[in-house]
């Protein structure tokens with residue numbers, strides 16, 4: 500982030516859930532935000548909401564797995580908002596199944612969106628961050644990026660790989676003033692979680708809530724606050740890290756709350 504110019508941010512997956520809250524939080528911080536989503540209509544509606552509230556926002560319909568679409572959307576953001584400082588790669592999908600249960604097409608789509616998406620976002624954003632002389636990149640991984648989860652083979656593989664990607668971005672570009680980090684939430688109350696919990700192969704919500712020491716799912720706004728921190732000067736020495744926000748879920752074996 501630079502002090503003399505208005506912060507310019509790109510958020511993928513900005514139409515819903517964590518990406519939406521991150522975009523709103525960045526706009527409240529004063530950033531001009533570019534909202535990328537495959538659901539362009541919802542992204543545009545959010546951009547309009549931000550503009551009505553006095554902020555600066557544009558929206559683009561883009562599939563994060565499509566290099567040309569990601570490049571066009573990021574370049575448009577750079578033109579509209581005179582550069583780029585902050586990148587949040589939040590677009591993602593959660594398809595379930597073991598390697599035997601899952602169709603090969605679902606494996607490839609998961610990797611395309613959840614891993615190639617953050618890669619393409621970094622690939623097309625980095626030249627602009629370098630031009631600015633620094634900036635920050637945050638990708639949303641998951642607690643499934645630091646441990647396995649039964650029935651989530653492709654999702655876990657993609658989210659572990661995002662942690663590896665972020666570590667390499669940190670090593671390759673830290674010396675150029677670009678900090679790269681990952682955020683690893685456990686379940687967050689978003690449309691993605693609702694959709695997952697409606698899956699017959701996935702246990703019900705209370706099963707997962709019982710495994711969280713804080714006893715509930717995170718709110719998207721709580722995750723957005725971590726993203727806000729990691730992309731701010733407050734986190735000026737944080738690079739190549741994964742920030743786990745999981746209510747204590749991965750701290751150790753948790754059996755039950757005392758009566």
Ligand SMILES: NC(=O)c1ccc[n+]([C@@H]2O[C@H](COP(=O)([O-])OP(=O)(O)OC[C@H]3O[C@@H](n4cnc5c(N)ncnc54)[C@H](O)[C@@H]3O)[C@@H](O)[C@H]2O)c1
Nearest residue numbers: 512514515516517536537562563590591641686687689691
């Ligand atoms: N909700 C959770 O419990 C949870 C937990 C850990 C990590 N995450 C991760 O957080 C991120 C955001 O998830 P969420 O819960 O906000 O989900 P969500 O479904 O509410 O929002 C995801 C957004 O990404 C967009 N998107 C999906 N595929 C896309 C593509 N190919 N190109 C462009 N946009 C695309 C969707 O249209 C949607 O607007 C994801 O990467 C997800 O894996 C979510």
